[in-house]
Amino acid sequence: MIKPKVGVVSCSGECCSLGTLSRIATRRVLEDLKAGETVTICLPLFLAGDSGERMFAKQFPTVAVDGCHKLCATKAIEKYSGATAATVDVESMLEEQGSDPPASRRIFTPEDMAMVAMVAGAIVEKVDGIKEAQDA
Amino acid sequence: MNERPILIIPCSGIGKPFGTIGRDATFRVVDELRKGRADTSCLSLLVMGDEEATEQIRESDCIAVDGCPLECARKNIEIAGGRIAAYFRVMDLLRDNRGLKPKQVTFLDDDGTRLAEMLAERIAVKVDELGGGGLD
Numbered sequence: 001m002i003k004p005k006v007g008v009v010s011c012s013g014e015c016c017s018l019g020t021l022s023r024i025a026t027r028r029v030l031e032d033l034k035a036g037e038t039v040t041i042c043l044p045l046f047l048a049g050d051s052g053e054r055m056f057a058k059q060f061p062t063v064a065v066d067g068c069h070k071l072c073a074t075k076a077i078e079k080y081s082g083a084t085a086a087t088v089d090v091e092s093m094l095e096e097q098g099s100d101p102p103a104s105r106r107i108f109t110p111e112d113m114a115m116v117a118m119v120a121g122a123i124v125e126k127v128d129g130i131k132e133a134q135d136a
Numbered sequence: 137m138n139e140r141p142i143l144i145i146p147c148s149g150i151g152k153p154f155g156t157i158g159r160d161a162t163f164r165v166v167d168e169l170r171k172g173r174a175d176t177s178c179l180s181l182l183v184m185g186d187e188e189a190t191e192q193i194r195e196s197d198c199i200a201v202d203g204c205p206l207e208c209a210r211k212n213i214e215i216a217g218g219r220i221a222a223y224f225r226v227m228d229l230l231r232d233n234r235g236l237k238p239k240q241v242t243f244l245d246d247d248g249t250r251l252a253e254m255l256a257e258r259i260a261v262k263v264d265e266l267g268g269g270g271l272d
Contacts, residue, residue: 011180014146014179015178026150042150043180046183048211072184076183104167106160
């Protein structure tokens with residue numbers, strides 16, 4: 001039986017380094033940790049795209065990855081496409097850890113990459129949870 | 137001379153290197169080449185109709201930077217009522233530099249970095265022409 005893929009949609013987050021952190025963690029999941037099991041879409045396509053793009057969350061159970069508390073990814077998906085299956089709030093994760101956001105939004109240090117691994121792990125947990133629910 | 141910084145809005149492309157090139161170039165201009173004279177904002181905030189982001193767009197000269205022909209940055213700026221003073225497409229840059237073949241999405245490879253540097257230089261020249269200022 002072919003299992004449906006899980007959507008992972010990152011906020012664009014050009015304003016700050018948390019957006020870069022969200023995108024790199026999302027790419028890590030798509031390329032490596034859950035390659036072949038996950039798909040993505042550019043967030044602004046929900047508005048600029050056609051009805052095909054807006055079907056995304058209806059076709060795929062979707063994890064929103066939000067850099068900051070504004071939760072643009074979650075809100076955009078729910079406004080234009082359908083309910084999200086889960087949200088990863090990166091700013092909240094860092095606050096719980098007492099970690100500062102990366103200093104640069106372009107160049108990441110090894111410490112920043114450790115945060116990427118942490119966020120990617122959180123995304124994988126959500127993806128696994130969705131797939132387990134599909135199997136049940 | 138513009139009293140406000142020029143607002144550079146890159147697309148949020150996450151599936152191919154083109155979006156990464158546009159964002160990297162934008163961050164080079166905003167954080168290094170024309171720091172204080174150019175600024176950026178999250179495209180997702182515009183998509184969501186965020187009041188502050190929409191006001192900033194409407195009050196600034198905007199430079200749209202799009203990775204692919206779907207033109208999410210340009211379209212979303214226009215939908216938000218922004219004024220596009222200049223427009224760059226990574227695809228055009230690729231056409232002018234056919235020898236460069238960027239492949240990496242998450243972290244740019246050498247060809248992607250070269251293209252981002254070239255694009256950043258072009259955007260910086262445009263910021264000068266438009267006379268951005270205001271964050272100093």
